Amino acid sequence: MSQSLAAELQSLIQGEVHSTKEALTEVSTDFGRLMEKRPKVLVKPQTSEEVASILEYAYEHDLPVSTRGEAHSQTGQSLVEDGIVLSSRGMNKILKIDEADMTADVQAGVVWGDLVKELDPLGLVPRVLTNNLGVTIGGTLSMAGLGVASFRYGAQGDNVLELEVVTATGEIVVCSPEENSELFDLARSGLGQFGVITRAKIPLRKRADENRTYILLYDDLRNVMTDAKRVMADGRFDFIESWCTPLPVGLKTDEGRRRVFGEWFFPLHVTKEFVDGKAPRDEEILEGLSPYRKCHAENRTALEFAFRLEPVFELWKRGPYWGATHPWMEVVLPWDMTFFYVDTVLKKLPPPMLGGGHILLWPCTGTTSNIPLFMRPKGEFLMGFGILPGVPKEYVEPVLEALDKASDAVNMANGKRYLSGYVNFTHEKWKQHFGEKWEAVSAGKKKYDPKGLLNPGFILYE
Numbered sequence: 350m351s352q353s354l355a356a357e358l359q360s361l362i363q364g365e366v367h368s369t370k371e372a373l374t375e376v377s378t379d380f381g382r383l384m385e386k387r388p389k390v391l392v393k394p395q396t397s398e399e400v401a402s403i404l405e406y407a408y409e410h411d412l413p414v415s416t417r418g419e420a421h422s423q424t425g426q427s428l429v430e431d432g433i434v435l436s437s438r439g440m441n442k443i444l445k446i447d448e449a450d451m452t453a454d455v456q457a458g459v460v461w462g463d464l465v466k467e468l469d470p471l472g473l474v475p476r477v478l479t480n481n482l483g484v485t486i487g488g489t490l491s492m493a494g495l496g497v498a499s500f501r502y503g504a505q506g507d508n509v510l511e512l513e514v515v516t517a518t519g520e521i522v523v524c525s526p527e528e529n530s531e532l533f534d535l536a537r538s539g540l541g542q543f544g545v546i547t548r549a550k551i552p553l554r555k556r557a558d559e560n561r562t563y564i565l566l567y568d569d570l571r572n573v574m575t576d577a578k579r580v581m582a583d584g585r586f587d588f589i590e591s592w593c594t595p596l597p598v599g600l601k602t603d604e605g606r607r608r609v610f611g612e613w614f615f616p617l618h619v620t621k622e623f624v625d626g627k628a629p630r631d632e633e634i635l636e637g638l639s640p641y642r643k644c645h646a647e648n649r650t651a652l653e654f655a656f657r658l659e660p661v662f663e664l665w666k667r668g669p670y671w672g673a674t675h676p677w678m679e680v681v682l683p684w685d686m687t688f689f690y691v692d693t694v695l696k697k698l699p700p701p702m703l704g705g706g707h708i709l710l711w712p713c714t715g716t717t718s719n720i721p722l723f724m725r726p727k728g729e730f731l732m733g734f735g736i737l738p739g740v741p742k743e744y745v746e747p748v749l750e751a752l753d754k755a756s757d758a759v760n761m762a763n764g765k766r767y768l769s770g771y772v773n774f775t776h777e778k779w780k781q782h783f784g785e786k787w788e789a790v791s792a793g794k795k796k797y798d799p800k801g802l803l804n805p806g807f808i809l810y811e
C-alpha cells in the first residue's frame with residue numbers, strides 16, 4: 350500500500366518521496382523522544398505548487414498529513430500515524446535578499462542559521478533569532494520564535510511581512526496584515542493546524558560588527574529580576590538571557606522521601622552591540638546593577654554571537670543528552686507572579702531531575718508581540734521560564750508527573766504554556782489555553798482544514 354501510495358505521490362512532484370523502513374523510522378519521532386507515530390510515507394516537496402498537489406491528494410483520499418521542519422518540538426507536534434509526513438526541508442531556498450528594502454524572501458524549510466550566514470557579509474540580520482539556529486523558518490513561525498532580542502522586537506512571528514500558505518484543500522494563499530489577514534493570523538503560532546507555510550518575507554535590520562557580552566551571576570531571584578527589568582526598561586543592552594542553575598547541597602525529606610535539593614543561582618548574560626571598535630565602558634554600562642559576582646566579559650563578532658550556543662549543542666550531540674528523552678516545559682509568566690511560581694518550582698525540583706538539562710529564565714517585555722495565537726499573559730513585562738530536562742527513557746515517568754503538576758500550576762499563576770515542548774493537555778485544557786481565541790481556532794480549523802487532516806492529535810478539538 351505504502352509503495353503504491355509513494356509511487357502515486359512521486360508522480361505528482363519532483364521532490365523526494367520515501368517509504369523505506371529506515372526513512373519512515375527517522376521521521377516517526379522528534380527531539381522529545383517521548384512519542385512515536387509511524388507514517389505511511391515521507392514527502393519533500395520543493396515548491397508551493399508541489400505542496401498543493403500533495404495536500405489535494407491527501408484531501409481526496411482522507412489521508413492525515415503532518416508538516417515537519419527539523420522536528421525540534423517534543424510531543425509529536427510534527428508526527429503522524431498512518432499518514433503523510435510533509436517535510437519542509439525540500440523547500441530550502443533563499444529566494445531573494447533585497448538590500449534596499451531590507452527584506453529576505455525565503456522558502457519555509459530554510460533553517461535560520463543558513464539565512465544568517467547568507468546575510469552576514471551584507472551586514473544584515475533578522476531582528477529576532479532563536480537560540481538554536483538549526484530549526485526551520487516555518488517551524489518557529491508556527492510556534493512564535495522567541496529570542497534574546499524579543500524584549501525589543503517581539504517574537505519572530507511579529508517580524509514577518511508576508512506568508513504564502515497552502516491550506517488543507519490545496520489552495521495557495523498569499524497572506525499578510527493587509528491581505529487575507531485571517532489566515533496570516535492563524536498561520537503564525539498556528540502549529541501547522543491551518544495550512545503549510547511555504548514562503549515568508551522577513552524584515553531585516555543592519556547589524557553592528559561586534560558586540561560585548563557581560564556574564565553576571567546572581568544568588569537571589571528577586572535581584573536578577575530587578576536588574577533584568579531595569580535593563581529592559583532603559584534599553585542599555587541589545588540582548589538579554591538568563592538561567593536558573595542549581596548547586597546541589599544535600600538531601601532533605603520532602604513528601605516522605607529523601608531527595609537531593611539545591612541552592613539556586615541565576616546567571617544573567619547581557620550583550621551590547623558596537624561599531625568601529627568602540628566597545629562600551631564596563632563600569633558605565635553596568636552602573637546600578639547588583640550582581641553577586643561579575644564573572645566575565647567578552648567581545649565577539651555578530652556571527653559568533655548568533656551561533657554562540659553551537660558548542661553547547663555539539664557537546665549535547667556527542668554525549669548521552671541528545672539521544673535521551675526531552676520533556677521540555679516552557680511557560681510565559683506575568684511578571685508579578687514570577688517570583689512566586691519560579692521560587693516554588695525550584696524549591697520542589699531536585700536538581701538530578703534535570704538529567705543533563707538546564708533551566709531557562711527569560712526576561713521579556715509584554716508589549717512587543719501582537720501574534721493573536723501566541724497566548725501570553727498581559728503586562729508590561731513578562732518572564733519566560735523553561736525546565737529542559739534530558740532523561741533516559743526508563744526514568745522519564747516521574748519527571749513527566751512533576752512537569753504535569755508544574756504545567757497545571759501555570760494556570761494558577763495566570764501564565765501560559767509555550768507549545769513546542771512536552772504538552773499533555775486534555776480538550777478542556779486546550780480550551781483554557783486559547784481562552785477567548787478558542788472560537789477563532791475551532792472556526793479556522795473548520796474553514797481551512799475542513800476534514801481535520803493537518804497535524805491531527807495534538808490540539809484536541811473535541
Ligand SMILES: Cc1cc2nc3c(=O)[nH]c(=O)nc-3n(C[C@H](O)[C@H](O)[C@H](O)COP(=O)(O)OP(=O)(O)OC[C@H]3O[C@@H](n4cnc5c(N)ncnc54)[C@H](O)[C@@H]3O)c2cc1C
Nearest residue numbers: 418419420421422480481484485487488491495541546769
Ligand atoms: C535545542 C533547542 C533550542 C530551542 N530554542 C528555542 C528558542 O530559543 N526560542 C524558541 O522560540 N524556541 C526554541 N526551541 C523550540 C523550537 O524553536 C520549536 O520547537 C520550533 O518549532 C522548531 O522548529 P522545527 O523546524 O524543528 O519545527 P518542527 O518541530 O518540525 O515543527 C513544529 C511545529 O510547527 C509545524 N510546522 C513546521 N513547519 C511548518 C510549516 N512550514 N508550515 C506550517 N507548520 C509547520 C509542525 O507541524 C509542528 O506543529 C528550541 C528547541 C530546541 C530543541
